[in-house]
Structures are given as C-alpha cells and as structure tokens.
Amino acid sequence: MEENDRRILEREMYQIEQIRQLDLEELQVEEVDDFQNSSDDDDNNNHRDPTHGYDSTGILGEFTYNICVASLHSYLGDVEDTHHRTAFLDGGAVLNLPLFCLQGVVLFPGAxxxxRVIESNFxxxxxxxxxxxxxxxxxxVIRVYSDTANHSMKSASIGTTAEIRVYSDTANHSMKSASIGTTAEEPSLYK
Known part of the structure; x- marks a missing residue:
C-alpha cells in the first residue's frame, strides 16, 4: 500500500508543478487601435449616451470597451483556430461526448x-x-459540487455542449483551449 501512496503523491506533485509552470507563463498583451475616429462616425450624432468610467488618474471620463479583443483569445497565447462551426444539434440526438465535470463552473450557451487542461486523460x-x-x-461540460450533507460530490442535472473554437498544445503536454457553449442538455451518464 505504501508504494501506491508514493505513486499518488508523486503524481500529485507532478501536477502541482505543471500548474505552477502554467501560472508563470506570461500573458500576451495586445494593443487595439482606437475606433472612435472611424469614418462611420457622424459629427451630428451627439445625442448618444456614452459609457462613463474613471481614467487612470481617478477622474470620471469616457471609455469604450472593445468587445472584439475578447474574441481573439490572446490571453491563451499562440492558438490554432479550428475553422469549424457546428450547426445546432438535432433535438433528441444521442451523442457520446467527452464530459468535463468542472467544480464551481456553469457554462451557459453562448458563453x-x-x-487549461493538464491531466493526461482530459x-x-x-x-x-x-x-x-x-x-x-x-x-x-457539467458542474459538479460538494454535497455537504452526504460528504460526496454531486453533478448538476443539466450540462452544456461546448464547441472548441481555438486550441494550442504546450511543451509540457498540456493544452489550452477556448470553447463556446452551444446548447443546454440533460446528460445521460452511463457507467
């Protein structure tokens, strides 16, 4: 039994080291041009209500949040686009998919x-x-949570299918990906 415990401890230490290495990776910052001066702007269109916020000096001012930056997934580093978009799945279709049971995570369609996947089976x-x-x-993708009354893990009754849009393999045999939730489903778990 001691040999088995030692192997488990070694595996856990290896996973902790992998997580630490991933945490040390620098995120790439991408600068985006200011789109306020585009030719589509109409000088007579001053009735728009701008979004207000605080600048770096703490003074109330205007800012524009560029929603295009998040869709680039630059926080993942160099990634490959899958160039594939799945059409909606047929209602009632039974699919055999890899299931990610994530604690504390709920994925909604469109989110x-x-x-960062580091375990070899994932x-x-x-x-x-x-x-x-x-x-x-x-x-x-399905949410799992701790049932404190029974001291066990439970899974949510509804999960979401997710389409992998971009991914990259890393040098330490882990993988980074960004997935988009597509449909909410009631999973059938077979043992």
Missing part, C-alpha cells in the same frame, strides 16, 4: 470557457474530440 479527451467526424470539436 466562452477558457480551459488532454486525450480534447484530442479525441478534435479528430471526431460525427460531432467534431465538441465536448460536454
């Missing part, structure tokens, strides 16, 4: 889920979903 699941023909680039 983005950035993932990396293999993502790689399998990238090469599937029937439902490519698709994974299932």
């Amino acid at each position: 983005t889920l950035p993932l 990396v293999a699941a993502v790689e399998r979903s990238l090469s599937r023909v029937d439902v490519p680039y698709t994974i299932g």
Whole structure:
C-alpha cells in the first residue's frame, strides 16, 4: 500500500508543478487601435449616451470597451483556430461526448470557457474530440459540487455542449483551449 501512496503523491506533485509552470507563463498583451475616429462616425450624432468610467488618474471620463479583443483569445497565447462551426444539434440526438465535470463552473450557451487542461486523460479527451467526424470539436461540460450533507460530490442535472473554437498544445503536454457553449442538455451518464 505504501508504494501506491508514493505513486499518488508523486503524481500529485507532478501536477502541482505543471500548474505552477502554467501560472508563470506570461500573458500576451495586445494593443487595439482606437475606433472612435472611424469614418462611420457622424459629427451630428451627439445625442448618444456614452459609457462613463474613471481614467487612470481617478477622474470620471469616457471609455469604450472593445468587445472584439475578447474574441481573439490572446490571453491563451499562440492558438490554432479550428475553422469549424457546428450547426445546432438535432433535438433528441444521442451523442457520446467527452464530459468535463468542472467544480464551481456553469457554462451557459453562448458563453466562452477558457480551459487549461493538464491531466493526461482530459488532454486525450480534447484530442479525441478534435479528430471526431460525427460531432467534431465538441465536448460536454457539467458542474459538479460538494454535497455537504452526504460528504460526496454531486453533478448538476443539466450540462452544456461546448464547441472548441481555438486550441494550442504546450511543451509540457498540456493544452489550452477556448470553447463556446452551444446548447443546454440533460446528460445521460452511463457507467
């Protein structure tokens, strides 16, 4: 039994080291041009209500949030676009998908889920979903939580299918990806 405990401890230490290495990676900052001076602006269109906020000096001023920056997923570093968009799945279709049980995470249709996958079985699941023909680039995501009354883990009754839009393999055999929630589903879990 001691040998098994030692292996588990070594595996956990290896995973902790991988997480620390991922945390030390620098995020790439991408500068975006100011779009306020575009030719589409109409000088007579001053009736618009601007979004107000505080600048770096703490003075109330105007700012524009560029929603295009988040869709670039530059926080993931160098990634490959999957160039694939899944059409809506047929109602009542039964699919066999890799299932990600994430504690404290609820993915809604249309929301983005950035993932850093470090465990080999989850990396293999993502790689399998990238090469599937029937439902490519698709994974299932479900929330799990701790049931304090029974001292056990429970899963939510509804999950979301997620389409992997961008991904990258890293040098330490982990994977980064950004997925978009597509549909809410009631999963059937087979043991």
